[in-house]
Amino acid sequence: MHWKELLPIDRYVVQMKDRLHETDRDVLTLLYQPLIGSLAYSLYLTLWAEAEGSPGADRERKHQTLMVLTGQPLDQLFQERKKLEAIGLMAAYREKSDDEVLYIYELRKPLTPAGFFQDDLSVFLYNRLGKEQFRRVRDRFTIDRKSLENAEEVTRSFDEVFKSLHQSEMVSYDEEFRSGTDNLRGGQKAGEGYSFSGSEFDYDLMLADLPPFINKETLSKEKVKRTVTQLAFVYKVEPLEMSKFIQDTILHEDDLDVAALRKQVQRRYRMLYSQNPPSLALRRQPAHLVTQQKEPETESEKMVHYYENTSPMEMLQNVSDGAKVPPADMEIVEHLMMDYRLSPGVVNVLIDYILMINEMKLTKGFADKIAGQWSRKNIKTVKDAMEIAKQEYKNRKEFTKAKKEGRMSQGGGARKKPVRRERLPKWLEDQKTRESDDGKSSDAAPGAAPDLEKKKEELAKLKQKYQKKK
Template structure:
């Protein structure tokens, strides 16, 4: 396991730089639009690094200083840093000097999206609306909007550059270039402003299958610009649109000049989702494991473990929670927790199902927020993509995860230890010397979950 202390320790040093000038509008966008998505601690880390950029001016500092400024632990700082990286607000680089020497981290702040970019981004704006509700979302949208006059009702009188400024005579230009030029300050660059963005892995959408059934005569490859491909990835990730369905949507919005209107594609994706789901807003928890990441899709399960793998690959996290609860709708708190980790850690639905299954059998059929987030963060760093990988990692790191669960219990009045060796699923066999908890029968709970999943699979 890549523990946080193998990635980062308090004596490791860091230096901050920015990819562009940060302004008051950025602070408003970060506070009102990004904070509901990443949480107040991730925002605090960004603002602290912003302050360091202005205060230190490129000087190095230790992470202990960062811990003192934020009054939080190093694992918390590390976890919040990952959120900033995932949503496109931070680039992190590291320089190692030796096994026993402190590392040097370069934290490169990236400006947030402009309000226009944010509200035009289908995924971020949709999740913001789900986080804060329609009323507050409309209030935020109105706050960042400004009245615009109808330019068509006016006559343009703006002068061009050549109308105002005279050209420099050629002979003066030649003499100036022949003079000795003063070099730019080495190691420095002029402050600029890049377009804010965040990255989704290419694996979230099967472009190979998408292009395989798409005629080059109908959709030339030149029409598939980088912006169009990025929009397709985001829309497919948000709405769960398969490659073959996306083909139809693209064919429906391409114009005679072979230009793909991204706004029209967004609208088509929304309409497709509303038609498929009866007008319900998209939720990540409704998605199932993408076909490209199913290891049991074309296999016939031969063991109970493989049967469980196939079930977890073909059910959504929301439906899994519902089946575990015996058909009762999951609580909003549980759904929100699962949706948060799917968005912030970018875990695929099947991987999240393994996480739900594992945690439920470790914590008396409850979803402990800190415990779930800690394991999810580890799986995200390990880039776990399949159900099989998640199950194998859960088995390998079982003792470590149990120690995390025990840490969580230390603050309670009665320490409940719920795991015993003979009561765990075959794929989670481990050696524990923990005392038994007679109040919760893990084996019975596992059998009940498997029975409910079997009924769900059989449609009974």
């Protein structure tokens, strides 16, 4: 009795949380389709295509459109829709206003291959396909992997490569950037993609400082331990200080309230270091781009070694004699590293070059011009950056000298605003110089005649006076 619940004139809109990828399509085709049938499978793909291709208000359609697209009557579509809902590929919501009804179809991604075969759905698939076919389908999703039994893991953890910056280097970051993440694509939880060793944080010391009534088993769980060490790393909290925060958070609960602990740590950070949360920076030039392997001897080698073993933030602080680095300069540094993909050592050379030729001012427009050129030239190492900086400086010096000489050759007179001159061919410049010289001599002639006549008159008068005295 679908007509009691769904009519052709009822409108619907499709939404989703993530895109359908190639593996998802394989899972739908080979694992879900045998269970839900080809019509439900086709309906799912049709709705997914609609959701991806029709943003904004244009997404609303009538069920009549869906009937035309699939070539199926409404009662059949209703039955197939129920299959998708039951197997977890869709959630349906109904919104009523006046005499109109709007259905909201929220599509959900299928399970991963591993998740499907660990789920009870695999039992139904086994009964549908049979033993041999089931094994072939399962092998289709199996990846050949080399055994890691005798291998030693050498993966670097997050806190071994990155560091939390000093408060003077922090860049403003409003809390609003953390909000609104519910509508972002993907379902991977924060922190799942990377490891975190927490080797610099003495977790045992923190546990030892806690009073006996605190449930330490809860704090020994891997998930809780990771969260605590991560908070300590990012917000620079010592073990004994973290112990106090945990006592305040866990006082009335048996389990640790991670959200409350995070708020406590953030509140303490704001009190100490104003409203600016921490930022991250690479410690040094990546190992594969380091060129100065031996002990530096010459001045040039020492500079290469310095650029490769200093972060851009530390270099800016060194240039300022330890003074606070302006937030605007910090933004420029992050901009160069993130947007132009320049390595830290190359950024060091670029910053040093700009400060040298720009009266110790780091300006974004200037930095963008040079970074764009270096990025296009694929400058990766410090030595390459130093070479191109030297060449640029030489060209700049020659241009400035030529410009200055050109201004001086124009002669004295009233001080004029420097005008940009186009470079001319040599023969044209010679001709222009001759014309300029001719013009000057012709301009001087009319003014010289009155002076000569005046002097003749004065000489005649002196002669007359001399004759009278005689």
